[in-house]
Amino acid sequence: MQFLSIPGQAKEKKQLVTQVNQDRIPHAQILLGRPGSPKLALALAYACYILCQDRKDGDACGVCKSCLKSMQYKHPDLHFAFPVISKEGKKREDTTSQDFLDQWRPAVSENPYLDIHAWSQYIGAEKTQPNINTRECNEMIKQLGMRSFESPYKLLLIWLPEYLGKEGNRLLKMIEEPTDNTFIILIAENQERILNTIISRCQITKVSPVSDIQATEYIKARHPNIDSEILAQAVQMSDGDLNKALNIALGSSVDYSDLLLSWMRLSYKRDFSELNDWITMLNTKGREDIKHFMEYAMSFMREYAFYLQTEDVSRLSDSQQLIAKNMTKIMDMIKVESVAKLFQECLSEIMRNVNPRICLMAKSIELGDILRSKDQVKSLYDM
Ligand SMILES: [Zn+2]
Known part of the structure; x- marks a missing residue:
């Protein structure tokens, strides 16, 4: 540095x-x-x-x-x-x-x-x-x-x-x-x-906090495709905390909820050919994007756990609410913990430069096992 x-x-x-x-x-x-x-x-x-x-x-x-x-x-x-x-x-x-x-x-x-x-x-x-x-x-x-x-x-x-x-x-x-x-x-x-x-x-x-201009320039240099308006708002909301600005900006610029739902659905189905296509699609986005997807998945699980315990939907976007409501059929708090742990492991492996294809396939199989565990689960097909 x-x-x-x-x-x-x-x-x-x-x-x-x-x-x-x-x-x-x-x-x-x-x-x-x-x-x-x-x-x-x-x-x-x-x-x-x-x-x-x-x-x-x-x-x-x-x-x-x-x-x-x-x-x-x-x-x-x-x-x-x-x-x-x-x-x-x-x-x-x-x-x-x-x-x-x-x-x-x-x-x-x-x-x-x-x-x-x-x-x-x-x-x-x-x-x-x-x-x-x-x-x-x-x-x-x-x-x-x-x-x-x-x-x-x-x-x-x-x-x-x-x-x-x-x-x-x-x-x-x-x-x-x-x-x-x-x-x-x-x-x-x-x-x-x-x-x-x-x-x-x-x-x-x-050490003083970064100014809004400095935060904006720093994030833009690292994520050139980020939407300017979203970035400006994220910086404004973060009050000199560059980490927070980065998380808000990256978290709101892409909606990964469809991607997450399709991953869970395919893992549950255990259709390896479809899973393979899905992994290929995600892999073409590059390691950084896979990382952001995993971070999103982890933060979604936290919000989902909050929703499970409180039934409060205010922290979820419209599309997330839809997924969360459907997910209650198959995912209780015990599974939430296992799935969150799995996402965390997947993120750590991606960060440690493990081959993303191999990592994602292995985790998809594990994810399928978790989602299928216990007898009384309704099918994910009707989600
Ligand atoms: Zn030197």
């Missing part, structure tokens, strides 16, 4: 660059900004800048050996700690960020404005609250206690220290007296939820 790919934030960028240029990098610093503000993006660009071997015009060069590694978040002297849940097959107390680096790297590359909700979805943590545990704290201390590998510097980025419990007190000594050329950067959004003992030992740099 380079500073130039972050819209706006001139003041913050200048402050961070000056620290490095004048050799006055604080040993412990908190980048503090509201959700959807570019604090994580700035921290990543700042880390790249510190580690770059050929800094140019106030930015990392982007091409030196060091930049190539740090821009893939694989630099051996750049450590990360962030909230996680237990990894499959491991106890929570044995799991750390290390176990989730393969998900962290693509998540951050795709969306450096990542918030805890998007991250929770990414790692399948809708039901469990991610956190930063004791073992993670011990790992951080260990990592920073070692010699650096390639750079004169060692960097530790702690994303969302709000999710550190009292365990955070273990870090105090490390924050207060880090070894030479060791810098700890905390990326936070809610000062009140961070241990006071930590705050008092850090320099705080406030």
Whole structure:
């Protein structure tokens, strides 16, 4: 990540660059900004800048050996700690960020404005609250206690220290007296939820939210086909939260409900030739679109679950209401959970670059099994 790919934030960028240029990098610093503000993006660009071997015009060069590694978040002297849940097959107390680096790297590359909700979805943590545990704290201390590998510097980025419990007190000594050329950067959004003992030992740099113009330009550059009017409204509604703007804009620009209904119907029918045609059609849309479809499917399941429990249709569009009412014949809360989990797995696999055709076919079969399970289900044909 380079500073130039972050819209706006001139003041913050200048402050961070000056620290490095004048050799006055604080040993412990908190980048503090509201959700959807570019604090994580700035921290990543700042880390790249510190580690770059050929800094140019106030930015990392982007091409030196060091930049190539740090821009893939694989630099051996750049450590990360962030909230996680237990990894499959491991106890929570044995799991750390290390176990989730393969998900962290693509998540951050795709969306450096990542918030805890998007991250929770990414790692399948809708039901469990991610956190930063004791073992993670011990790992951080260990990592920073070692010699650096390639750079004169060692960097530790702690994303969302709000999710550190009292365990955070273990870090105090490390924050207060880090070894030479060791810098700890905390990326936070809610000062009140961070241990006071930590705050008092850090320099705080406030990060302002993005302006409407910056948000619009950023989203347009990544999604050039987006409808301008929808984008303008999404930005206006999101109040400087770039993540929210992106979700609103993408979520409202395409209605995937027909696509979702046809997927469920074909999976239920288990007609492999028709399923194959459907997958081919979806596959031609490209990975990004498949991703958005899966995100839509997940958000639809959440809304559907809400509807099942409350019979309140106000959060559903007209076409969604129709589907939801039909779906009650075949999908109860237990199935909703299994289906939502399946969509989540499908999304994670697509993001991990699993072949979409294979992934979609496997998931379609599973989806069919879930929908058909139990005896008393009415046919989906009459939906
Ligand atoms: Zn460089």
